Amino acid sequence: MYKEHWDLKKMPFENTPDTEFFFGSEKHEEAFSRLSYVVEEKKSCAALTGAYGTGKTLVLKALEREFKKKGYVFSFVNNPRLDDLGLLKMILHNFTGSGVPARKEDVLMGIEKFLRDTFQDGKHVVVAIDEAQLIDDASVFEELRLLLNYQTETRCLMTLLLAGQPELNAKLDANKQFSQRIVLSYNLVPLDFEETKKYMDYRLKVAGLKEDIFDAKALDTVFKRSGGIPRWINNIANMSMLTAFSKGEKSISEAIVTEAIESSKQ
Ligand SMILES: Nc1ncnc2c1ncn2[C@@H]1O[C@H](COP(=O)(O)OP(=O)(O)OP(=O)(O)O)[C@@H](O)[C@H]1O
Ligand SMILES: [Mg+2]
CATH class of the missing domain: 3.40.50.300 (P-loop containing nucleotide triphosphate hydrolases)
Structure with a gap:
């Protein structure tokens, strides 16, 4: 899985009520x-x-x-x-x-x-x-x-x-x-754009990531497509990381996020 690809301790975007990942927006x-x-x-x-x-x-x-x-x-x-x-x-x-x-x-x-x-x-x-x-x-x-x-x-x-x-x-x-x-x-209510960014950043840090991997446009797309709802953010971010991993990419662009969303509909 992509954990090794980014050298993560944990999967960052699992949809489980794991309180270690609780982000105080x-x-x-x-x-x-x-x-x-x-x-x-x-x-x-x-x-x-x-x-x-x-x-x-x-x-x-x-x-x-x-x-x-x-x-x-x-x-x-x-x-x-x-x-x-x-x-x-x-x-x-x-x-x-x-x-x-x-x-x-x-x-x-x-x-x-x-x-x-x-x-x-x-x-x-x-x-x-x-x-x-x-x-x-x-x-x-x-x-x-x-x-x-x-x-x-x-x-x-x-x-x-x-x-x-x-x-x-x-x-x-x-x-x-x-x-x-x-x-x-x-x-x-759902998170706004700034909070969505901080939310993703927080979950990635807890998972052990040190650098930013989603670029600005990618974050914007995650926000727009998820409506700021944490469960959707997790789904889209997880699929995006999977798509980047399958391409051997370390950073995630808007195109990768869009491709991940489209492929998850198939
Ligand atoms: N503040 C937060 N910090 C970290 N993760 C969060 C936060 N809020 C929600 N999540 C994550 O989003 C996902 C959905 O959250 P949760 O299951 O608590 O939603 P819910 O409101 O209970 O939804 P439902 O009405 O479907 O039961 C979970 O994986 C949860 O870990
Ligand atoms: Mg619930």
């Missing part, structure tokens, strides 16, 4: 710091929205990494396409790592006990639900709302973070009782 920093505030202040709920590929999952993963280091307890739900009992079981399973009871009342008692025990230990619980636009059932939001009722006199026993594509907003708007619990929401 102004928008991602803003999303990260707003959600951090909600977690640190032990508030009830925050929502992060954004089009597909803008970086929501990576922001949640970066938060999880950061706050786990500080002793916070996370339950990360990747796929909330479940009914209300299914989601409660998933949350409890993530907490305890073991089997969960079958009956709803036992699951709820298990969650409450875990929240209270963790509070006694001086720690705070965060439940992060990714792909929350997939929650179809109003009863799921209702159960989540009820979980937020576990509180002491001064604070919530858990913070709920929801991340999802923009349809999530409509679902939340339709559910006033739940959306009243949302302390803060943030919408991630």
Whole structure:
């Protein structure tokens, strides 16, 4: 593969939520710091929205990494396409790592006990639900709302973070009782040109590259064709590097980027 061609330690543009590659663009920093505030202040709920590929999952993963280091307890739900009992079981399973009871009342008692025990230990619980636009059932939001009722006199026993594509907003708007619990929401938008350049530069540096390989016009083309959406940037940059490698080229021109995009359509 092209790793040896440029003497890289890692592949620079993999589409995985690898927090080592997390680039704090102004928008991602803003999303990260707003959600951090909600977690640190032990508030009830925050929502992060954004089009597909803008970086929501990576922001949640970066938060999880950061706050786990500080002793916070996370339950990360990747796929909330479940009914209300299914989601409660998933949350409890993530907490305890073991089997969960079958009956709803036992699951709820298990969650409450875990929240209270963790509070006694001086720690705070965060439940992060990714792909929350997939929650179809109003009863799921209702159960989540009820979980937020576990509180002491001064604070919530858990913070709920929801991340999802923009349809999530409509679902939340339709559910006033739940959306009243949302302390803060943030919408991630694509990167602008300057940020796209810095984003690519950062990922290439983390991968171990020392010199610039994309020339100015190539960067411009990556930006225009990706719309500044990180997942598209990764795809196009990766294909461009592959194309340059197959030609034995070390630097990447606009023509290479265009050829890479065209060939990926075939
Ligand atoms: N700030 C960033 N720094 C580094 N890489 C990023 C950043 N934002 C996004 N990416 C990368 O872009 C890709 C898409 O990001 P991610 O999966 O987080 O998007 P998403 O908003 O969750 O998309 P979807 O709605 O499809 O789930 C991933 O490979 C991720 O690593
Ligand atoms: Mg995602």
